[in-house]
Amino acid sequence: MSPTPSAAAPRRGPSRRPIGARIPRATYRLQLHADFGFDAAIPVLPYLARLGVSHVYCSPILRARPGSRHGYDVVDPAEISPELGGEAGFLRFAGAARALGLGLLLDQVPNHMGVFGADNAWWMDVLENGPASPHAAWFDIDWNPPNPALRGRLLVPVLGASYGEVLERGEIVLAAEPARGALVLRYHGHRFPLDPARYHRVLGPAASLAGGAAGERLAALAAAFAALPGREADAGLHGQRRERQRALQRELATTLAEPAPAAAVAEAVAALNAPQARDALDALHEAQAYRLAHWRMAADEINYRRFFDVNELAALRIEDPAVFEAVQAKALDLAAAGWIDGLRIDHPDGLHDPARYFERLQHGYARRAGLPLPAEGAAPGPDGPFRPLYVVAEKIAAGYEEVPRDWAVHGSTGYRFANLVNGLFVERANGARMERLWHGQVGAEEPQDFEALAVDCKRQVARGALSAQLTTLSQALQRLALRDRRTRDHGLPTLREALAEVAAAMPVYRTYVAPRGDGPGVVASAQDRRFVDWAIAQARRRSESIDDAVFDFIRGCLLGLPTVPGSEAEVGAFAMAFQQFCAPVAAKGVEDTAFYRWHRLVSLNEVGGEPARFGTSAAAFHGASADRARHWPHTLLASSTHDHKRSEDVRLRIDVLSEQPAAWKLGLTRWRTLTRPWRTEVDGREAPSRADQVLLHQTLLGTLPPGGLDEAGLPAYRERIEAYALKAAREAKRRTAWARPDPAYEAALGAFVRGLLARLDGNPALAELQARADTLAWFGALNSLSMTTLKFASPGVPDLYQGHELMALTLVDPDNRQPVDFAAREAVLRELEALREAADPAPALAALARTPWDGRLKLWILWQLLTLRRSQPALFESGSYLPLRVEGARRRHVLAFARRGREGVLLVAAGRKFAGLGLPPGRWPAAADWGDTVLRLPAALRGAGRELLGLQPGLLDGEHLAVGPLFARLPVAAVFVPRARVPA
Structure with missing residues (x-):
């Protein structure tokens, strides 16, 4: 197949169902990049089809910055990379x-674009023309910031x-680009076009x-450029x-194609570059x-919204219909033509109005696909x-x-699951003991x-990395306060401090107040x-010096209550x-700071996780699963992702520590003694810090x-x-940080x-860690x-996630983007x-059971x-x-549920907390280890079926089903009973 379609209208793919989304059965995430592009991924597809997934879920495929390994720094959303x-x-x-x-399925990035370098034509146009650029309003830029020196200008940190x-060092240089007829400033690999005027x-x-x-032609061009309307x-x-x-x-490019004017411009450029x-x-x-x-200026005065605190990712105003079409048209065209079946939307919390965005997405697809649209203002069906x-x-x-039910989505990407x-697989009863152990280590x-x-940590981010945005919000709040005599005495510093406290106290990433339709x-x-x-209540409690009236005023503004008649639009x-x-404050403060400081049990420090909650009860799991079946039956179920801090199998190993706190305490004591030769002091304090050592030990165990290195x-x-x-x-920002690296501490850590x-x-320290890791590997494999x-x-x-169908012991990116040996996985599948x-x-299953950590089971x-x-x-x-x-006596070690439909019933049972069973590793x-443990079966589940995982008969007969025989071959079971009796 060698099509040559146009970028605007891709060739029509296979026909689609006329109405209704195609719901995946299961997805497989592939991380595409220059070394693993489309042609390299094609040979993997037969394996994925045999595996049984229905959809390949691709990382972003639109044109990103050259060399991007992830694709989230898109520079041209209209072109496939x-x-x-x-x-x-x-x-x-x-x-x-x-x-x-x-x-x-395609991963989409509607919130931001990559802007540094010289690859983003929209951004280059904004640099060239400022507010006069047609793209000036496409990025979320404040052209009227507090600093008068930046009015009408963009700070580029x-x-x-x-x-x-x-x-002074001559690193910023003027350059001519004759073929473009352009003049630019260059700084290493970055290009900054000059204003033609x-x-x-x-x-x-x-x-x-x-x-x-030649001089006359250049003089005429100089005058003509100078006469351009200003920015x-x-x-x-x-x-x-x-x-x-x-x-x-164009005329300048033609002129510079001739030797004499080109030489004169080159000489003028060289003169301006002279010391x-x-x-x-x-x-x-x-x-x-x-x-x-300087890049550090971003925290203080940056006047464009970014993705979190990443300077090179500038936020888009996707709420503008023109921007929406420019950003989303390519993906929607591919969907309408039948080449793709769905989209994964990155970071919707960064969007101005997520509900409206998702609605536009669905309507944009429907229009392209020729599907009937619902009537304006029609209620959901x-x-x-x-x-x-x-x-x-x-x-x-x-x-x-609750994920808002009015979002036109089929669910989330699965972090909650x-x-x-x-x-x-975390022993909840040992939470307090593990916390005492943690605090005993770090003091x-x-x-x-x-x-x-x-x-x-959220307060630190709000006042630090996102300080410029906090200042802008505070000034907007002050303008509202000044409109009412009852609030005009709320000073800017007080409002700024109160806003930081409220953002830090927000219990979720953000709220979703939305524009009124009327x-x-x-x-x-x-x-x-x-x-x-x-x-507001938490911020009020933590801020004794700020008057209650300030928080009352902020509360009203956050809920859209007008401060004075006619202020509805400003307040909104x-x-x-x-x-x-709030969203980047939460993400940077919790995921990218607090998670790297708190190491009670690091398997809980995961994207979307809540480390303060030590484990999940069976009742909580069942409740969430039943709710998902009712309201979000098509949401993704993730266990490892490209964003994870640790892969599922690393987490499941570390979980075992919660079952054996005494052994964990003993190990920490032993390793502290054995690693003394490699510790030192930096600025009078132990290096690495106690917290970093605890994190490192859990990381090694996971x-x-x-069997050993x-x-x-x-x-x-060692390099990893x-x-x-x-x-x-x-990330922890305690003894060193991205913004202020401490070479001495980093040298000590290394x-x-x-x-x-x-x-x-x-190497007795490593030998003891390895022995403990082997124990965790055994029980972690059973958990898996x-x-x-x-x-x-x-x-x-x-x-x-790619490669994680076997045991993949990966850490946060870029570690989790290692090449995958698909040939090895295909051989195991055969x-x-x-x-x-x-x-x-039975003999083959028994052989696999001897090495469950290899991932074949x-x-x-x-x-x-x-x-x-x-x-x-x-x-x-x-x-x-x-x-x-x-x-039964072992009921805490088993979780079971059933899925019921007209086709039949599936009974699922899984062992857990295996170390707590008292069995030795191996x-x-x-x-017999399950004792008198039984599952109570409703009458609607009974019948003759087959246990699919241990490949044995599965008879659901009677009120109770003994777990011991059910787990005779594997400590998990899935019994399918076709055409089961279903209550009316």
Whole structure:
């Protein structure tokens, strides 16, 4: 297949169902990049089809910055990445997938774009023309910031040192681009176009240097460029400026194609780059629509909204219909043409109005696909909002938070499930003991309470990395306060401090107050009001010096209550902007700071996790699963993702520590003694810190390979761990940080890791860690079998992250983006296919059970359940969820539920907390180990079926089902009874 479609209208793919989203059975995430593009991924597709997934879930495929390994720094949303293979490569990939019965989901980035370098044409145009650029309103830029020197200018915090220092060193240079007819400033790999109305400052001197006819042409061009309407001219002149400017640049390009004028311009450029011309070059820079600055300036004065605190990712105003079309058209065209079946939307909490965005997404798809649209203002139908395209949102929701039901999505990307299911393998009864152990290790280094730590970290981010945005919000709030005599005495510093406290106290990432449909202002839901009231109350309690009236005023503004008649629009704009501020405060404060400081049990420190909650009860798991079956049956179920801090199997190993706190305490004591030679002092304090040592030990226990490292693998492992330890320490922002690295501390940290992992022989610290890691690997592998069983049978769409169908002991990115050995996984699948066809599978299953940590049993279980999902799609897509009661002495070690549909019943049971059974590592749980434990079966579940995981008969007969025989071959079971009796 070698199509050559146009970018605007991709060739039509396979026909679609006329109405209704195509719901995946299961998805498999592939991380695409230059070394693993479309053509490299095509050979993987047959394996994925045999595995049983229905959809390949691709990382972003639109044109990103060159060399991007993740694709989230998109620079052109209208073009498929040439590094991945371009549009032709994508259609080859999509065609190969469809030929195998596989659909595609695409990851979309509507909130931001990559802007540094020289690759984003929209951003380049803004730099060139400032407010006169047609793209000036596409980015979320404040063209009228508090600093008068930045009015009408964009602060670009890209320099590695202060502007003056960089300029004096000659690192900022003027350059001509003859083929473009353009003049630019360059700083290493960055390009900053000059305002064409200022070209005369170069072309004028060049004309004098050229003389003759060439000089006359350059002089005429200099005058013509100088006559362009200015950037600050009336908006009605912007189009005229643009048209004339492009014509003049074409003329300049033609002129510079000739030797004489080209040489004169080159000489004028060289003169301005000479050391003695620094003042002139500075004056030229000051005349531009941007101001280059040290990257540290971003926290204080940046005047464009970013993705979190990442300077090179500028936020978009996707709420503007023109921006929406420009950003989303390509993906919607591909969907309407039948090449893709759905979208994953990155970071919707960064959007101005997520509900409206999702509605536009669905309507944009429907229009392109020729589907009937609902009537304007029509109420949602019995199946919820209009959702003809499968869409999931990367929404991080707290356990007490409801994803808004009016969003036109089919669910989220599964972070809540990942944390919910992981918590089942944490021994909740030992939470207080593990916390005492943690505090005993770190002493006064960290607060005694995670919630207090999280608030402190969010406050730090609000006042630090996001300080400029906080100032802008505070000034908007002050303008509102000044309009009313009752609030005009609220000073700016007080409002700023109070806003930081409220943002830090917000119990969720953000609220979702939304624009009114019947006039100016916003409307808040009951959930929004509850969260705002909570945040105000907590902030009030923590801020004894701030008057209650200030918090009352802020509360009203956050809920969209007008301060004075006619202020509805201003108040609404403030409330919407504050929500977009809260999300990065939460993400950077909790995920990227607090999670790297609090190490009671780091398997709980996961995206969307709540480390203050020590584990998940069976009742909580059942409640969440039943709710998901009723309201979000098509949401993704994740366990590992490209964003995870640790892979599922690393977490499931570390979970075992919660079952054995005494052994964990003893180990920490021993390792502290054995690692003394590699510790030192920096600034009078121990290095690495106690907290960093506890984190490192848990990391090693979670990632050391079972059976031990070998000499060949030791260097690569040591490099991985050292890189992780450095990243973790910088994220914690205690002894070093990305913004202020401490070379001495980082050197001490690196030396500690290298010492601990220096050699295999004669290294008692590593030997003891390895022995403990082998124990955790055994019980963690059993946990993994159970987690896999629960995930692939639960309500929702199970999602596999690349390579994690086997045991993948990966850490946070970039570690989790390592190349995947798909050939090895395919070989294991072939082995399992033979096992399923064997006359007596028991010996082969017993052989796999001897080494559960190698992942073959994990792959067996998920493959068996994916096969069932393929043969019984309706059971999983719409089947109900029924918790099953477990009775007997070992009831805490078993979780069970059933899925019911017209096709039949699936009974699922999984063991958990295996270390607590008292078995030594290496001994498989036998039937007798489950004692008198039974499952209570409702009459509707009884019948003759087959147990799919241990490949044995499954008879559901009578009121009780004994767990021992059910777990005779594996400590998990899935019994399918076809055509079961279903109550009317």
